[in-house]
Amino acid sequence: MQLKDISFDQPERNILFDEVLLLLAEQGKGGEVLRFWESSQTFVVLGKIGNPQEDIYLENVLADKIPVLKRSSGGGTVLQGHGCLNYSLILSKEAHPQIHDLRKSYQYILTKVIGALASCGYECVFKPISDIARKIDEKKNSGNAQKRGRRFILHHGTILYDFDLTLMERYLRIPKDMPEYRRARKHTDFLTNFSLPIEKLKEVLSEVFFAQKISQLLSDEESRCLDQLLLTQHIRTDLLKNLQENSKKI
Numbered sequence: 001m002q003l004k005d006i007s008f009d010q011p012e013r014n015i016l017f018d019e020v021l022l023l024l025a026e027q028g029k030g031g032e033v034l035r036f037w038e039s040s041q042t043f044v045v046l047g048k049i050g051n052p053q054e055d056i057y058l059e060n061v062l063a064d065k066i067p068v069l070k071r072s073s074g075g076g077t078v079l080q081g082h083g084c085l086n087y088s089l090i091l092s093k094e095a096h097p098q099i100h101d102l103r104k105s106y107q108y109i110l111t112k113v114i115g116a117l118a119s120c121g122y123e124c125v126f127k128p129i130s131d132i133a134r135k136i137d138e139k140k141n142s143g144n145a146q147k148r149g150r151r152f153i154l155h156h157g158t159i160l161y162d163f164d165l166t167l168m169e170r171y172l173r174i175p176k177d178m179p180e181y182r183r184a185r186k187h188t189d190f191l192t193n194f195s196l197p198i199e200k201l202k203e204v205l206s207e208v209f210f211a212q213k214i215s216q217l218l219s220d221e222e223s224r225c226l227d228q229l230l231l232t233q234h235i236r237t238d239l240l241k242n243l244q245e246n247s248k249k250i
Contacts, residue, residue, distance in 0.1 A: 003211040007037040011067050018088045020225045022154040025090050034211035035088040036202050042081035043067040050077050060170050075145030076175055083162035089155040106130045109155055116204040127181055138181050139192035160193045
């Protein structure tokens with residue numbers, strides 16, 4: 001598996017590059033990948049069917065000019081920024097029969113992540129469908145989502161290690177559809193950081209997924225594909241402008 005440690009300054013590129021890796025794998029122009037990235041800029045990302053009016057505090061987001069994007073995978077709305085490590089996996093269904101079933105694939109992948117965290121002294125548990133929580137207090141540390149192709153899947157997740165959790169309270173509403181283990185806790189009571197150096201997190205995750213051959217550069221094919229997606233997906237990655245225009249009409 002190839003290891004790519006590639007972050008972009010623009011939120012749109014960070015989100016769409018995951019889709020580039022899946023698209024190229026499906027076309028036979030790429031293979032299995034573990035990618036790490038982190039945003040220096042705070043921004044909101046909605047899942048495929050996320051609703052800005054229901055998921056975010058529009059007034060605060062607009063006032064602070066926080067970018068709002070929508071990804072092509074499922075899952076809930078998340079806040080990105082410094083202190084949130086993202087890991088993305090492109091996995092072959094042929095090489096990993098366990099990922100054919102959606103629910104089983106989450107357990108298969110997240111069990112590996114939990115093992116990586118255990119090697120750093122953190123005891124965690126899998127919380128279906130797609131969460132990882134600290135065992136001692138059931139505080140969530142990792143949320144995950146997938147987009148599934150014919151031959152490969154894109155699995156991407158977040159790991160909080162030094163994130164300002166008060167930002168969650170300002171920009172994200174409590175989701176209407178919440179897991180039972182959340183027990184209606186507000187964001188700052190439900191979420192937690194792992195106080196681990198980011199390089200250590202990358203090291204242990206790389207080991208459990210047998211990722212090597214690190215690359216910090218885009219191939220020509222990846223660059224061309226990313227530029228094309230940026231042109232064709234501008235509506236999905238420019239929600240803030242749409243929200244601003246709609247707010248003026250109200």
